[in-house]
Amino acid sequence: MSDTCRHRPLIQPGVQVILIRMHDEQLTVGLFVTCLVDLMRPSVGFAAVKLLENAGCRVVVPAQQTCCGQPAFNSGASAEAKAVARQVIDAFRDVDYVVAPSGSCAGMIKTHYPELFADEPAQAAAVAALAAKTYELTSFLVDVLRQKPAAGTYPVAATYHDSCSGLRELGVKAQPRYLLSKLEGLSLTEIPSAETCCGFGGLFCVKYTDISAKMVDAKVDDIAASGAKLVLGGDMGCLMNIAGRLQRRGLAVEVRHVAEVLAGSADDAPAIGESDGKP
């Protein structure tokens, strides 16, 4: 377990109060789709919707969302990041919660929007309100909705990659594993580098290709040594990077977003980077 999340409470302060107020009402959850899910892999978005609806939430998908702004933010382009972030703030103003199938994007909204808008006091209240109600998907299901793991069958030797933002900014570590724990046949082998960055890092992976390759190779070596046939994770960026390198090295290991497995919808789409076999 990582140093920072060791003592992190599962429930964030303040959440309990909201839950009591909402006790008999259906929560409206705004799905922050994330650009990678939107463009690359809609099946993850539908899996997230299914999980949230199964948990009793009403899910809305505000149409004016595009991206959270992280690529610009992490490149030092504050003005560009803000312009995009403002859309997110507006788009999700009226929902009870914002949930993203990504620790990276949720972390951006939850921990970095306040930093991004630190010089705009007029925005502080709206930014803080959005940050407080934004969650990564598995964290929301476990920490807020107190969902129990659903029973099911998924016979495969798997391993889990903890993506950095989810792990270190949001304390996402136990939640996905907990939700996976009642899937019959699914064995989860931990790799030593589960918490080590895969080398994606947004623009890093294309700007510093060689270093990124070295990092993802370390990850892929660990995966191969573990005997796992499936890599699960909660962030499309890392998963595309890992899948792409596994495939480039000719290793027959599938990669999927954890939401697809949890929602029982893995049959809806081939694994990341695989073909559905149709011409």
Added chain:
Amino acid sequence: MTAAADPARAAMLARIQGALGRGAPSEEQRRRVLQRCAAPSANLIPARGRENDRIAQFIAEAERVNATTGRLAGWSAVPAAVAETLSAARLPPRLRMVDDARLASLAWPADLAVATGKAVDGDRASLAVAFAGIAETGTVMLLSSPSSPATLNFLPEMHIVILPEQAIVGAYEDAWANLRTALGAGVMPRVVNWITGPSRTADIEQTLLLGAHGPRLLHILLLAEA
């Protein structure tokens, strides 16, 4: 150059003060801040600095870091123990030791050459007396003085340290408190050495090797009666 006339000093202090958003501190500000130094207090002391059996803890921690230990009833047992330690380490029966009345008055075996003074090249073994032992990490604390030169702790291959059991404290902070009691508040010996195991290096391929520049062997003799 006097401190006040040093332009670099003035410029550095002015930049610091500018960065801190204030000018030179008033005497009152200065006094308030330096209260921390005038009346030092301990920060968090971990539980391992507060164990009941400090002697057992000290021995266990010291041995974890490759020191060896022996327990003696009192001062009179020191010469024989030292002679045996040297012989076991296949070192010649020669010893450079601190100038301490308690050691000088002992009956040293005739075949053990004992000298005091600072360590010189060629000294193979030394004997010193610790001011304190610190149980939380198995550390011995030695103070330099005219009778206890710091070189004794570093030049020879084997460093033998006498540690009265009553001088074993739990935590570093206890050792500082005892030092202030012994020498007076704010008074430091020229050198205070905390020594935790024998000298080592792992600079070549992370291979741990003992005896890098300092002693290869650290033997601590705990004295029950001091």
Added chain:
Amino acid sequence: MQSKAHTFTANARAALADEPLQAALARFQGGFPVKRRAAIDRLPEFDALRDAGKAIKDAALANLDIYLEQFEAKVVAAGGHVHWCEDAAAARQTVIDLCREAGAKTITKAKSMIGEEIAINEALAAAGFTPIETDLGEYIIQLRDEAPSHIIVPAVHLSKEQVAESFRAHHRDLPAERPLSEPQAMLDEARAILRQAFLTADVGITGANMLIAETGSTVLVTNEGNADLTQTLPRMQIVIASIEKVVPTLEDAATVLRLLARSATGQELSVYTTFTTGPKRGDDLDGPAAFHVILLDNGRSRMLGGPFAEMLRCIRCGACLNHCPVYSAVGGHAYGWVYPGPMGSVLTPNLIGLAGTSDLPNASTLCGRCEEVCPMRIPLPRMLRQLRRDAFASGGGPKPMRAGLAAWAFVAGRPWLYRLATGLGVRILGLLGRRHGRFRRLPGASGWTAVRDLPAPAGRTFQALWTERNGARQ
């Protein structure tokens, strides 16, 4: 030391292709992080001690002027001297003047990152002195005329074969056919040679891990004992320390020491922790007759009031290097200047300027492992982002990236355009990639596809499918 940070990308590429280096880095990775974890597991209060350590350094920095003056007063009271040096040149000159004053020839040195920062060895050699590094790792790289590749294990990038080769090349007085295949043999050889240096040195130069305002003591931590011999045997000791090293009290030093070795090497405490207060006293039989402390600013007072002030809490343990996946991939030399890894990527631009060093804050995935392990809870990723902002604001960064970001922001800021563009894009790519599910090559995406396959998009965006399926519901 001339910075090579501006060629970071090329340095990194060379490092990745350097087989002995890669073997050394692979060897290194299993070591310190595992030992650190074990040491912390034996100390349940570690996180609380981190808070205490942070509070100590914050308190010291909040009144840095007062503590420095107090430290100075105590050093002077103990018979020592304090020299305030604004930059590297002033520090070098002061050290050289002191060495001349001491009539020095041979100068022993105990590893000091400040020494590296001000390039003191080159300056001493140019002034006619013979500086000899005494830390084994530092001695090895001095023989090889290299910079340290790590702040606490300077020769971590070398194999024992490379060390043996250097010893054979420099220790010409020793029999050429002597066995030198094992680290023990090399240590024995170095120990014997350096022992003579210790005994003949006129001046000893050390760094300091901390300065204690309460007592005017310098604190020095080593495992080898070289710093103690360096400081005790010569006639003069010169301590070179930067201004942020000051802590208020002995108790504060104790707290920081509980964090330092555990974070650095996974030891509970380093072997030798030495508190030195002034020169040899009246009847002392050993110790230097003269004791000088250089207080180096070199840009730190500028950092104090700004967004990088927290960097001044750094205690140089190296934990952020040991846990950094980028450092682990390329090693320390790729960073191009004195301080590598995450702490270096923050410190270097602050000390020598962002122009020519802006690759350093960018060459990070911002994975956050450094902040997670930092005993002083320095928000390194936040500072790396701040440096990126500073670089971007001053027009830095590759032009295609800037243009790309501008285009991206234009599209992402207009949802209708975004839908149109992405809808069209994923449809085309979806069709092209359908057969294999991925691309091995794709024009414009070579940064990705050079080393990995690119998954093909599904062909329709989530938003389009959602609207189609739920149009009525929305």
